[in-house]
Amino acid sequence: MxxxxxxxxxxxxxxxxxxxxxxxxxxxxxxxxxxxxxxxxxxxxxxxxxPFVEPHIHLDAVLTAGQPRWNMSGTLFEGIDCWSERKPMLTHDDVQQRVLKTVELLLANGVQHIRTHVDVTDPNLVALKAINALRPKLEPYLDLQIVAFPQEGILSFPNGKQLMESAIEHGADVIGGIPHFEFTREYGVESMRWVVDLAQKHDKLVDVHCDEIDDGASRFLEVLATAALETGMGSKVTASHTTAMHSYNNAYCSKLFRLLKMSKINFVSCPTESLHLQGRFDSYPKIRGITRVKEIRDAGMNICFAEDSIQDPWYTLGNGKLLRVLDSGLHSCHMMGYDDMSTGLDLITDNGAKTLNIADRYxxxxxxxxxxxxxxxxxxxxxxxxxxxxxxxxxxxxxxxxxxxxxxxxxxxxxx
Structure with a gap:
């Protein structure tokens, strides 16, 4: 050719x-x-x-918007409630058909590398098993990483730790977490150290839904980054969302950035989704609820953009077009200067490859x-x-x- x-x-x-x-x-x-x-x-x-890299999507939940009901408040938390009601309806065929339709859409829009988070707070691990079984069919067309994602918590969900370990046995490549959704701060802190230890034990990557909340007191990122630094896992660890950073005061953020740079962890921002979900508890002024993308990038840390959802309880739109996500992110993060735009494609290509740890063959x-x-x-x-x-x-x-x-x-x- x-x-x-x-x-x-x-x-x-x-x-x-x-x-x-x-x-x-x-x-x-x-x-x-x-x-x-x-x-x-x-x-x-x-x-x-x-090719484009989709570093954060939830393929198990795609094309379920309105099932069994709509997320009327538009909040992250009602989305989780809606999904909890949809989860018992999952079947092997249901998951696979929705995933294949969505992958076709992503392939048509230039994506060849996908990291999908799959909810494992399901005693039967229906979605995980169904998506893992698709690997042979998808392998000729894309690289697929599966994150064991504890949507309803690890310590806050019955047998949460056992389900995470079982997810590894059923094909998970990456260990996830959701510390801000655990019942207590103590649970959140413990879950972060446990996640990193589990990943290190099994030689897995880490990708945590970290501080996806408008609460400026949600500071699990410092716990995750410290664990990554102390274990030397740095570049194998990703903090997704980190939307609470939008609400941190600048003095704390300045201190935090020192740790983040030392840790060498990666970041994923989902600008269209964060703009939609965050700021729901504000009257006016309403925060944008997106992490400090420009500041992270300017500090020399690795950050990339992702679509996150395609027509699910958290986001009813989504069309597989990462250029749309990039456009939204550049606007909302005040990155419309020439220097940012002239390397803008990095946010949906090279930086995503670094996050997935595939840069050596990309x-x-x-x-x-x-x-x-x-x-x-x-x-x-x-x-x-x-x-x-x-x-x-x-x-x-x-x-x-x-x-x-x-x-x-x-x-x-x-x-x-």
Missing amino acids: KVVNARLRGQAALYTVTCEDGTFAAITEQSETVSAQDADIDASGNLLCA GIDVGKPANFIILEGFDDVDVIRRQGDVLWSVREAKVLTCRKPSLLTQSVCLTD
Whole structure:
């Protein structure tokens, strides 16, 4: 396979990208536009980049909005209640059909790497077993990581610890947690240390729903980061959401950042979801409820964006388009300056790969797997501005999806 007339991120020239045996064999700068041969992909000056990474989604809950009832308050907590009522209705087939429909949507929008949180506060682990069983079917198209996510707590849910350990036996790759939802602060602190110890024991990654609440007194992030630092697990640990950081005072945050940088943990922000769920207990002024994305990034720490939900009890929209999430995040986090936008795609590509610990086999480099997408636009800013389609998605030099740019068949011309 050969791609001609491609733009690469951070480069002004056009390039020819040659793939052999499923890997990138050569990346060659062109002196001018070249004619594509029959078997070539002509990028036509559009941007070729690494595939999108979805580092935080709940595939077990997708496409369940309104079942058995709607989340009328729009709060995180009513969403959990709605899901608790939907959970007993789960079946193997129900989960798999919804997951496959959603994965098709994600693949069509350039995603090839997914980390899904799966609720394991279910004595039968129905969703976990169903999603794990899909691995052989999904493997040719994407990388899948499964998080053992204790939606209703570890210490606060009957046999919570045993269910987490059982989840590992049934295929979980990552250990999750939800300290701010535990009954007491003491439970939350204990759960964080237990999660890190469990992950270290089984050589697993960690990804915790951490401080996803508007309570400025919710400070489990410091506990998680300290455990990551003390165990040396740093880069294998992710703090998702951390929306309480929006409510921390700046003096505390300054102290906290020292620890966070030392710990080397990763962060995931879900801007569309956080804008929707947070600030529900405010009158006015209403907080945005998004973690300090720009400040974390400017401090040199790794942070990425995720969609989180697609039509579930917490978020009734969602369409698998990470460019939409990126656009929302850049706006809401005051990151519309050129420096932030010119590297904006990092938030849904490279940074996500670092979070998933797959950076060694991710990216547009000779010798790496020939996984890439082609986007409408010639650089990060142009792609973000256009909010266009993913024109091609290719995995190991095999085409997964291909679409033509939208065609305007009639328009009004007001200029000469």
